[in-house]
Amino acid sequence: MLKNGTRGHASRKWAGGAGLVALAMIVTGCVPLQYPEAQGARTDVTEAANAGQAVRDGGDLVMALSSEPDKLDPTTSTSLYTRFVMNAMCEKLYDIDASGEIVPQLATALPEISADGLRVTIPVRTGATFSDGTPFSAQAVRATFDRNLTLEGSGRKTELGPIERVSAPDAETVVVEYSTPFAPLTAALADRAGMILSPTAIADDTTAFADNPSCVGAFKFVERIPQTSITLEKDPNYYAADEVHLDTITYRIMGDANIRAANLRSGDVHVADAISPQDADALLLERDIEVLQTGSLGYQGLTINIGNTNGTGEPVVQREGPLASDPRVRQALTMSIDREALVNSVFNNWYDPACSGISPNSPFATAASNDCAEFDPAGARALLEEAGVDIPLTVGLKVANSPDALRYSQALQASVREGGFNLRIEPVEYSTLLDMQKQGKFDLMQIGWSGRIDPHGNLATFMTTGAGNNDGGYNSAEMDDLLTRAAQLSDIDERAELYGQAVELAHRDNPLIYTYRQRNITAHSVDLAGVSTFTDGVVRLSRAGFVADKD
Known part of the structure; x- marks a missing residue:
């Protein structure tokens, strides 16, 4: 039997965003560097060790994915590997950072929650644009909420709780009204339920959203070759395009862990997810490869x-x-x-x-x-x-x-x-x-x-x-x-x-x-900066780039 745990913390209030931040900081930790003397240790390393080095613009990054994503639709998808791809092209109202804190992304601040817990007000950014050119606004957020709550096969309805009404009183404000309080909302909006979809794309009856997804993100969808690859390219419409270095990201499907490790060693891929424990200890000793690892919430x-x-x-x-x-x-x-x-x-x-x-x-x-x-x-x-x-x-x-x-x-x-x-x-x-x-x-x-x-x-x-x-x-x-x-x-x-x-x-x-x-184990070539993986299991590449002084 596993050793029983106890809680020594004082009673705390789960009061919207502030409670989420306090929780997240407790749940996760961050050790930014991988020291040689710690090789083989099960120590969290969430970010590339060369963070802060100059990164050149341009380049085509290839990531080996251990399994093929399901449909590229945040409302219905269930696969972790879909979240990898979506993370680069579909921003959320909120995200978690390396320390596990809830941070605004398309929202501009943590939610304001009424005293009775029945009304949640979310301020959202202005000046953002979806990859198809549609302006981002609170109305787009409302449309995504409606889709998540009503679309047949939605996996997000339970995550959002007993919502009675979602409104957008102006372009910068979303109001969510509940029949009973629902504490997990902000955490849900830091995942797929918070990915905001282009209202133009979801209104298009001629094309399934998953076949031509459009969100606000650093990258936009280019093509998918089933069971082979998914390719994204830098989105010039992105509000922070100057922070994006890569030209393209290609996710190649490689189900065999040995093949992923071999392609990483050969340089045919630059990042590989779900490194097998059978390979992890050996990769920790490679000079040209860095291993990121975190505990899992799952x-x-x-x-x-x-x-x-x-x-x-x-x-x-x-x-x-x-x-x-x-x-x-x-x-x-x-x-x-x-x-x-x-x-x-x-x-x-x-x-x-x-x-x-x-x-x-x-x-x-x-x-x-x-x-x-x-x-x-x-x-x-x-x-x-x-x-x-x-x-x-x-x-x-x-x-x-x-x-x-x-x-x-x-x-x-x-x-x-x-x-x-x-x-x-x-x-x-x-x-x-x-x-x-x-x-x-x-x-x-x-x-x-x-x-x-x-x-x-x-x-x-x-x-x-x-x-x-x-x-x-x-x-x-x-x-x-x-x-x-x-x-x-x-x-x-x-x-x-x-x-x-x-x-x-x-x-x-x-x-x-x-x-x-399990532990989330990701490996990447040492000439990359900006690669990170957190306890939610998602490998983040939107700010990745090749170090300037390396080929």
Whole structure:
């Protein structure tokens, strides 16, 4: 069992932006330099070591992406890799910085929240232009909010909470009105829900937004070659174009970690994401390569399809089969997983076991959220026998066909066999895996989440009935009530108590079994400056450039 955590902080108010900043500073840390004597240490390095050096204008940067992004539409996308691309071309109302602080981006200040928590006023910048030439304004923000709340298949509706009305009283002000207070809003607007889309593009019925996306950003969309690459070019309309150095960014899809590392060493790519722990220690010793690494706010785990028969967000229908219908069987599965042994053996001790959607470093962490089922294969078998299940119970496991994911699934297969399970591993290409997840075409799926600084983004969107990421079709009135009440509170301690109760309920029902929390490991050539990666898992390239005194 993982060591239970306690909270020693004083009671604090989750009062809009100020509360978010306080939270974010606690959650994350920043170590800007990678010192030779620290090689091999698991120390956060968020920014390129040569930050501050002169950077030349021009150049074509190539980044190796470990998986193909899904649709380039912030309203519907679910992939971390889509966020990489979108980060360069779709700015948000807010962002997080290297220290985890919430900072304005298209907004000009943190939100002003009324005393009753029902009215949120957001000031937005002037003088910005979308890549298609449409002027940015508060009306564009309102149009994006409306789309996020009403578009079929939107993954953002739950993230935005119980909004009653969004208005733009003038070009520089957005007002969001709620039926009940909703504390996580600013955190949501620092991610996809806060990416503002061109109203001209979203009104165009002849072209899907994902096929020709238009936002305010340092770069604009050029082309996408499916399963091969996505290319962006510098946007001359960008309000801070003088801060952008590169001519183009090309994201090449390279699913094999060994191939990404080899292309980085050869110079064929300049940046590579999701470096495998199998390669990380060796890359730390390379003179021409720098490794960035941060802890993660997210997790990897197993999603169990309990009631998703018609697609995510559709009315749930209880599925048949012991894993879907009997919580004792799901409890037996989590008891069959030796989390610590698996991460140490498969990932060279780079990653940590995980047992909930709340990071132990979060101020929302409690003894309840840090608690974990003990590895108890004998107890697991006893539960299966009590449930009347024939042993071994065979279950199909959908998993991405990347080497790390396959290596972990094979080790997991061996681990749970002792507890009475026979996992049938079914490798699937990552973008196809995401489609199957949304369509409910799985029994058990190994997949993760890059994480958000507010627990609402890690829990409610996955376990609230009908939520945009509730891909397992979990349906619990008790869980809905806990997560709804937690989002209405401003006090961190009070919210943490409710989230702890939600985790305890999740540990009883096990709609999602958490397995490990990875580090975000990115590598880049040393002749680059301005590359950064934060605890949200996103690699940022919009201000990257080649150092002036190097070829």
